[in-house]
Amino acid sequence: MEREQEYVLRTVEERGVRLIRLWFTDVLGKLKSVAITPAELDTAFSEGVQFDGTAIDGFSRVHESDVLARPDATTFELLPWAKEDEPSARMFCDIQNLDETAFAGDPRQVLRRNLNEAQAEGYSFFAAPEVEFFYFASGDPALGKPQPLDQASYFDLTTSDVSSDLRKRTIYMLEAMGIPVEYSFHEDSPSQHEIDLRYTSALDMADNLMTLRLVVKKVALERDIYATFMPKPLNGVQGSGMHTHLSLFKDGQNAFHDGDDPYGWSPTARQFTAGVLRHAREITAVTNQLVNSYKRITETSEAPPYVAWARNNRSALVRLPVRKVGKPESARIEYRAPDPACNPYLAFSLLLAAGMRGIAEGYELPAETNVNLFDLDDAQRREIGIEPLPRSLDEALDLMEGSELVRSALGDHIFEWFLRNKRSEWDEYQSQVTPFELERYLPTW
Amino acid sequence: MEPLLVFPEPVPPELAQALDMGGWPWKVAADIDAARRDEPLDGWVGAIVMATAASDLDSAMRFCRAIKNGDINVDAVLLLVNGGQLIDLNPGEELFDDFCVHPFHPIEFEARLKHVFRGTGRNDEIELIEYGPLAMNLETYQAIIDGKPLDLTYMEYELLKFLAAHPGKVFSRETLLNRVWGYDYYGGARTVDVHVRRLRAKLGEEHANLIQTIRSVGYSFGRSRWAQD
Numbered sequence: 001m002e003r004e005q006e007y008v009l010r011t012v013e014e015r016g017v018r019l020i021r022l023w024f025t026d027v028l029g030k031l032k033s034v035a036i037t038p039a040e041l042d043t044a045f046s047e048g049v050q051f052d053g054t055a056i057d058g059f060s061r062v063h064e065s066d067v068l069a070r071p072d073a074t075t076f077e078l079l080p081w082a083k084e085d086e087p088s089a090r091m092f093c094d095i096q097n098l099d100e101t102a103f104a105g106d107p108r109q110v111l112r113r114n115l116n117e118a119q120a121e122g123y124s125f126f127a128a129p130e131v132e133f134f135y136f137a138s139g140d141p142a143l144g145k146p147q148p149l150d151q152a153s154y155f156d157l158t159t160s161d162v163s164s165d166l167r168k169r170t171i172y173m174l175e176a177m178g179i180p181v182e183y184s185f186h187e188d189s190p191s192q193h194e195i196d197l198r199y200t201s202a203l204d205m206a207d208n209l210m211t212l213r214l215v216v217k218k219v220a221l222e223r224d225i226y227a228t229f230m231p232k233p234l235n236g237v238q239g240s241g242m243h244t245h246l247s248l249f250k251d252g253q254n255a256f257h258d259g260d261d262p263y264g265w266s267p268t269a270r271q272f273t274a275g276v277l278r279h280a281r282e283i284t285a286v287t288n289q290l291v292n293s294y295k296r297i298t299e300t301s302e303a304p305p306y307v308a309w310a311r312n313n314r315s316a317l318v319r320l321p322v323r324k325v326g327k328p329e330s331a332r333i334e335y336r337a338p339d340p341a342c343n344p345y346l347a348f349s350l351l352l353a354a355g356m357r358g359i360a361e362g363y364e365l366p367a368e369t370n371v372n373l374f375d376l377d378d379a380q381r382r383e384i385g386i387e388p389l390p391r392s393l394d395e396a397l398d399l400m401e402g403s404e405l406v407r408s409a410l411g412d413h414i415f416e417w418f419l420r421n422k423r424s425e426w427d428e429y430q431s432q433v434t435p436f437e438l439e440r441y442l443p444t445w
Numbered sequence: 446m447e448p449l450l451v452f453p454e455p456v457p458p459e460l461a462q463a464l465d466m467g468g469w470p471w472k473v474a475a476d477i478d479a480a481r482r483d484e485p486l487d488g489w490v491g492a493i494v495m496a497t498a499a500s501d502l503d504s505a506m507r508f509c510r511a512i513k514n515g516d517i518n519v520d521a522v523l524l525l526v527n528g529g530q531l532i533d534l535n536p537g538e539e540l541f542d543d544f545c546v547h548p549f550h551p552i553e554f555e556a557r558l559k560h561v562f563r564g565t566g567r568n569d570e571i572e573l574i575e576y577g578p579l580a581m582n583l584e585t586y587q588a589i590i591d592g593k594p595l596d597l598t599y600m601e602y603e604l605l606k607f608l609a610a611h612p613g614k615v616f617s618r619e620t621l622l623n624r625v626w627g628y629d630y631y632g633g634a635r636t637v638d639v640h641v642r643r644l645r646a647k648l649g650e651e652h653a654n655l656i657q658t659i660r661s662v663g664y665s666f667g668r669s670r671w672a673q674d
Contacts, residue, residue, distance in 0.1 A: 007599040010586045015594065078596035124633060175646035178598060200639045252618070252634035329635075 004073035005045045012038045012089065015078065019088040022049060022069050023210065024095055025107050027058025027414055028289070028421070029343025031210050033090075034069060044071055048096060058417045059095075059105045067103050069093040075207055080176040081218060092207050104413035107345035111203055114349040114409055118356055123248045123255060125352050128182070128199035128332075129209065131340050132240035133216060134233055135163045135191045139226035146233050148191030149225065162223065167193055170219045177215075179208045188302075189237035199245065199332075202352065206344040213340070231288070231339035232295040239296030241303050242340040245321075246351060247332040248272065256331035263311070264323060264331060270365040273309060273318055273333050275358020276351060277366065280307050280317060280337065282403035283350040284389050285396035285422065286410075287338040291429045294392050296339060304336055307387045308369035315373040317389070337389060346410060346418075353409035394426045447485055448472040449562065450492040450519060452508050457497065459548065460525070464493075467555050469562075477508060480517045486624065487610050488518030491562040495525040497547045502530050509540035515614075518624075523561045525549070574609045576667050578652060581606055590652055600626070601644050604637075608656060608666035617663040637664070 012020065020041060022034045034051060036044055048068035053059030059067065071091040082088040095106035102109040118125055136146040149163050164186070171181045180198035187194045195216075197208060213229055220227035232239035248255040248268065256269035288297065297303040302314060309318035319334040338347050357363075366385065373386060381388075390396035397419060400406050407415045448470040451460070456473050464471045471493070474480035480489075492512065496505035505524065512519045524541040526534065527548075534544065545557045574581040580589045586602060588595040597605065607625050608616070616624075618634035626636070641664055645653035657665050 004599040007586055007602065011596075014585045014587050015596070074598060074600065076598055080596075124635070126635065175649075176596070178601065178643040178647055180642045180646040198639075198642055201636070204639070249633060249635050 002073065004076075008045075008073045008076045008091070009041060011076070012041060015087050017078070017087045017089050019086070020044075020071075021079070021088060021090040022071050022093050023090050024069060024093045025210055025343065025345060026056050027105060027107060027343065027346075027417060029107070029210075029341070029346070030057065031214055032056060044069075045073065048100075049093075050098070053095075053103075053105070057421070058414060059103075061105075061413075064098065066098060068096040068098060068100070070096055077177045080173045081215075092210075104411050105417070107343055107349075107414070108203070108206070110410060110414060111206055111345040111349045113411075114352050115201075115203060118248075118352055121356070121359075122250045123356070124250075125202045125348070126199045126247045126249065127202045127205045127348055127351075128197055128245040129205065129338075129340075129344075130194055130196045130241075130243045130245075131209070131212060131229075132187055132192060132194045132242065133227055133229050133340060134189070134240060135166065135193065135220060136226045136228060136233070139228060146226075146228075148189075148234075150191055162225070163191060163193065166219055166223060166225065166227075167195070170216050171195070173215050173219060174212060177211060179211060187238070189234065192238065192240065199247065202348040206348055209340075209344040229340040231290060231293045231341055238301055239303065240340055241296065241336065242338045242342065243302075243334055243336045244338055244347075244351070245332045245334050246272075246276075246355070248355075254329045254331045256333070257328040259328065263320070264328070265320060266331075268359060269320070269331065269333065271358040271363050272355035273320065273358070274363035274365040275355045275361075276333070276335060277307055277309060277318060278363060279350075279354035279357065279403070279405050281387065281390060281396075281399045282406050283347075283354060283400070284337060285393065285400040286350050286406070286418070287335075287342050287347045288396065289343065289393075289422065290339075290341055291393050291425060293339050293341065294390070294396070297337065297389055297391075302336065303339075304373070305389050305391070306369075306373045306381065307389060308373060309333075309365070310369050313369060313372070316369055346414070349409050350406060353405055357405055392426075393422060394430075397422055397426065447487075447490050450474055450480055450483075450489040450517075452476075452480065452492065452494050453501075453504070457495075457547075459551075460493070460495070463549075463551050463554050464558075466551075467558060469558060477511045477517060480508075480511075484518060484624075486607065488520065490519075491521045491523065492517075492519045493523050493525060494541065495547070496530055497525055497527050502526070502533055506540060513540055518611075521561050523557060574606065576609050576612055577655070579605075579609060579655065581609060590648060595647060597644075597647065600640055601647065604640050605644055608664065612667035613665060615659050615662055615665040621663065 017038060019035050024032050026032055034049060048070045050066055050068055052065050053067045054065045071093050075092040076089060078087060078089045094109055095103040097103050115125055135149050167184050171184055174181055182196040182198045184195045216227045229240060256266055257264055258266035297305050304315050304317050306317060308316045310316035311320055311322055317336055321334060323330055335351060390399055401419055451471050451473045454473050454475045472483060494505050494508050496502040509522060511517050512522055522541040524544040525547045526544055528546055543557055543561045545554055572584045578591045588597055604625050618637040621637045622634055641656055645656060648655060655667060659665055
């Protein structure tokens with residue numbers, strides 16, 4: 001038995017843990033859980049926990065429906081919200097086929113595979129997301145438009161505000177689970193908040209994001225408040241994004257840094273950025289996977305709709321932040337399209353694959369875009385070679401379907417299942433008559 | 446008791462016999478690299494460095510300097526020299542804790558061993574590390590801060606244990622990676638930063654500064670033992 005597993009068994013015994021939750025993620029990025037007792041833990045480590053995957057989104061297959069959950073002992077954490085007399089814990093799982101090969105429908109293993117491929121070239125991939133979300137009085141769509149808890153705005157200090165208590169408690173829980181928080185603050189929109197996580201390896205970060213979404217919702221629910229990561233819940237105000245900072249390390253050094261470059265950017269940083277930009281349109285269906293995601297990506301928003309990069313330009317998709325002198329380890333790029341309703345395992349897989357393609361093929365970084373792209377019209381943007389991101393899920397799926405890069409990074413199983421599932425989501429949406437149409441057309445026609 | 450480090454090869458039969466008879470486990474290292482490679486997690490409890498052949502004093506001193514510099518982590522050093530080398534020893538450099546003239550008298554040698562290695566404060570098995578508000582039970586893998594359980598992952602636990610076992614000592618990221626993770630872990634030295642930040646998050650604001658960042662060097666735990674009051 002590995003040391004890590006022995007440590008978990010011992011801790012479960014010493015701390016009197018009553019229940020161990022085995023967590024994994026479906027293809028759409030929803031957290032799933034199987035609970036086992038301490039008595040079953042030993043076997044769970046040695047043989048895995050077998051279950052029927054048919055009902056899990058993206059897990060179903062034609063022949064075999066059973067899969068194995070193999071708990072990853074390095075992710076063992078006590079749950080800080082468990083009652084004191086009933087300690088419980090969680091571990092993330094890798095999903096395997098019954099013959100113990102990696103299950104192609106498991107997003108965590110897809111990310112693991114992409115990370116291993118980068119590792120074979122000597123690179124490790126780190127991510128730091130800025131997660132935005134809203135607090136509402138209720139999450140029940142039957143009650144109409146969601147009601148914000150306050151009317152405060154960016155960086156406002158709202159002392160008597162229930163939501164700042166919620167945020168404080170959320171951060172306490174995250175830190176207790178080993179998820180360091182860099183900043184947290186009130187965002188632009190009413191009742192909108194942001195939590196920035198401290199960078200860590202992309203696999204840990206994807207696990208952390210799954211945990212964060214649960215913790216944020218759970219803490220809110222204790223106060224009868226509903227927290228949502230829906231990208232655009234309100235008309236007329238900013239939606240919730242997940243700007244993500246990306247960096248590569250090689251031999252313990254930040255591979256994006258080059259002290260001889262006037263901006264401190266290495267050729268690797270430029271090629272990686274070029275890769276991310278060139279494939280941005282193909283990966284958007286995954287970084288922004290809901291019909292609703294595309295209502296956030298608009299002009300005048302912090303979700304830039306144009307494929308371009310800049311040092312400081314809110315209208316660009318990729319930002320290469322200017323760094324403080326003497327901080328080479330903080331060299332990074334910021335990718336601004338993703339929203340917090342994405343599947344982080346798949347989104348990180350594609351961002352990495354796109355960047356690595358740029359390095360492998362030595363892509364040239366296009367010129368920086370210093371104009372405000374919002375001020376140009378389509379023709380002017382075309383003239384300077386700026387393409388828009390897809391404007392709807394439908395268009396994003398078309399672009400994804402034609403992408404050899406996305407297919408190879410996700411693997412056939414997830415690639416095909418995702419397209420099928422999302423096409424049907426789009427078709428269902430398309431067949432709806434919306435309030436907009438009724439208000440606009442019914443009185444006139 | 447953990448083994449003593451003996452340098453270099455070959456070990457003279459009378460030394461091997463004296464150690465075995467006295468119940469002192471030992472392990473030989475041919476050079477500095479071998480001593481580093483075989484180093485236990487908490488470092489060597491002690492080293493016997495031999496300069497018994499006339500030409501060996503220089504290499505013995507190099508080995509002792511590697512210990513003093515922290516390249517090899519050793520709690521106490523006993524130097525074995527022959528009578529002719531005594532004149533060249535420079536006690537001012539503080540490279541060893543005691544010395545013994547070779548060939549030795551077995552009773553004197555045993556007395557020196559006890560004097561040097563029993564006094565290191567190292568018990569046969571350390572089961573508890575205590576430092577200020579922190580207590581770690583190595584038998585049960587449990588850590589407590591301010592009387593409350595501290596829930597750690599395995600690697601967080603190992604890192605804290607290593608740091609807390611060497612308060613005041615500064616370790617580079619590479620050293621921590623080698624000594625705690627024990628192999629070239631995915632993510633390299635950056636992994637150490639990530640885990641330190643996780644540990645600080647769990648220690649809470651009040652105790653986060655138990656682990657200090659030493660600029661452009663690495664990390665240290667607790668107060669330096671050299672710090673002035």
